[in-house]
Amino acid sequence: MPARLSPAAWDAVIVGGGHNGLVAAAYLARAGRSVLVLERLPHPGGAAVSGSPFPGVTARLSRYAYLVSLLPQRIIRDLGLPLALRKRAFASYTPTVRGGRPTGLLIGGGEGRTREAFARLTGSEREYAAWQRFYAMTGRVAARVFPTLTEPLPTRAGLRALVDDDAAWEALFERPLGEAVEAAFEDDLVRGVVLTDGLIGTFARAHDPSLRQNRCFLYHVIGQGSGDWDVPVGGMGAVSTALADAARAAGAELRTGHEVTGIATDGTRAEVAFRTAAGEEGLAAARHVLVNAAPRELAGLLGEAATPEVPGPREARAPEGAQFKVNMLLRRLPALRDPHADPREAFAGTFHVAEGYRQLEAAYLEAAAGRRPATPPSEVxxxxxxxxxILGPSQAAAGFQTLTLFGLHTPARLFAEDNDAMRAELLDATLEALDAHLAEPLRECLALDAEGRPCLEARTPLDLDRELRLPGGHIFHRDLAFPYAEDAEEEAGRWGVGTRHANVLLCGAGAPRGGGVSGIPGHNAAMAALGR
Incomplete structure (x- = not known):
């Protein structure tokens, strides 16, 4: 740290122009603060962007993040965002084989169709009734917990009193998720469908004593107080574009191609060093620095050996992502083996592949032992x-469709020896697992780019670390935390975004109540900086 820091030229410098940084910038600028956003990449948005990855093909895919659930209507209204979010007509479809015959479970399309699908799969009404009871319970919790995410942190006791349901609290906050799933459901496939929400971007098992799976599950079922996952019209890039426009309209200055290289602070003033894409060095002095980057990155910028102290339970291990992301453009949707399944319904929601309860456990154990899962689980x-x-006019007219695949239980450690070779091997195995439920190979349905290559791109955790600076490819920057104050004395009633430096705040996914496309940490860091 320099002996004397420059007088603050900005009220706030925001490190990283991802969607959370843009939310913070918009709130601060609307409150009359001078705000500078520094973004390393040539465009704002971070992981919440759309792009055309296939040469000569105009379809714009949500290349990293792809659905919206946790973005509060409060933020949309406050910032006047012109966003359109559409409900999916079907929640999910899970193919399987029963009695030697292909079948599946389609959830959505009305209560009658869902009830019929459960009866066809299981032969009784029991699992459907259990499904209704279980998600009525999570819905009650969601309605109470979600509004607190944009308020000062409650204490653990305070949030439990707000939930006001001891059985639900025990099931979701205290005991491994597998216990609740096994108590509620008997069918292996139904158990697996429920469990997957605890495993998205989280390498854990149903009975993991760390409760990582519980924390992940909670954030997947509380969005908007309902747990719905909606489609952003125009792709995920429409979300970041709306946020960038709102920040600029309020007076914030956004500079892309500016990589932050260091932060110095005395607790009241700070200097942010940066380097432009042209190699020029610069300094920006500010009263507050809001960091929309992983705690690992913040530690490096501060020159600290250890991760800065940020509230919330974190296992003593390096962050490690565990997902495999594949984007595809198809000439047509493939036909399915299940004679009752319409591809336009099955792929409209979440299409579960190899995600039975026992299959998920087997895949976890293989990956934990350092082996690629023989049958990789995934969601499409x-x-x-x-x-x-998001399609070009000619593509839409010709019946083209996009597919997004998100693979589970593929931790970064599997790619450490040879990322390229494992990426190719895992892609083949993942598509083979999907093909087991299709009446035709998926590769035969792929569109071709201008150079005659299949329109398909795959990203491993190590790719995400390199491209987006996600530590170990962890999409939440590190393990999620329960949405209450761990240190009740210091953090209760505050926003939970502080570090050991009074004027350096964390506004990214690694903050408590971070993760997903939500804008919540950006909102909360802005409120902390404003002293609200």
Missing amino acids: YCHSLTDPT
Whole structure:
């Protein structure tokens, strides 16, 4: 740290122009603060962007993040965001084989169709009734917990009193998620469908004593107080574009191609060093620095060996992502083996592949032992069925569709020896697992780019670390935390975004109540900086 810091030229410098940084910038600028956003990449948005990854093909895919659940209507209203979010007509479809015959579980399309699908799969009404009871319970919790995410942190006791349901609190906050799933459901496939929400971007098992799976599950079922996952019209890039426009309209200055290289602070003033894409060095002095980057990155910028102290339970291990992201453009949707399944319905929601309860456990154990899962579990959905605007006019007219695949239980450690070779091997195995439920190979349905190559791109955790600076490819920057104050004495009633430096705040996914496309940490850091 220099002996004397420069007088503050800005009220706030925001490190990183991802969607959370843009939310913070918009709130601060609307409150009359001078705000500078420094973004390393040539565009704002971070992981919440759209792009055209296939040469000569105009379809704009949500390349990293792809659905919206946790973005509060409060933020949309406060910032006047012109966003359109559409409901998916079907929640999910899970193919399987029963009695030697292909079948599956389609959830959505009305209560009658869902009840019928459960009866066809299980032969009784029991699992459907259990499904209704279980998600009525999570819905009650969601309605109470979600509004607190944009308020000062409650204490653990305070949040439990607000939930006001001891059985639900025990099931979701205290005991491993597997216990609640096994108590509620008997069917292996139904158990697996429920458990997957605890494993998205989180390498854990149903009975993990760390409760990482519980924390992940909670954030996947509380969005908007309902747990719905909606499709952003225009793709995920429409979200970041709206936020960048709102920040600029309020007076914030956004500079892309500016990589922050260091932060110095005395607790009241700070200097942010940066380097432009042209190699020029610069300094920006500010009263507050809001960091929309992982705690690992913040520690490096501060020149600290250890991760800065940020409230919330964190295991003593390096962050490690565990997902495999594949984007595809198809000439047509493939036919399914299940004679009762319409591809336009099955792929409109979340299409579960190899995600039975026992299959998920087997895949976890293989990956934990350092081996690629023999049958990789994954989830697939088709954005363009709900929102065809992301396709070019000629593609839409010809019946083209996009597919997004999100693989589970593929931790970064599997790619450490040879990322490229494992990426190719895992892609083959993942598509083979999907093909087991299709009446035709998926590769035969892929569109071709201008150079005659299949329209398909795959990203491993190590790719995400390199491209987006996500530590170990962890999409939440590190393990999620429960949405209450761990240190009741210091953090209760505050926003939970502080570090050991009074004027350096964390506004990214690694903050408590961070993760997903939500804008919540950006909102909360802005409120902390404003002293609200």
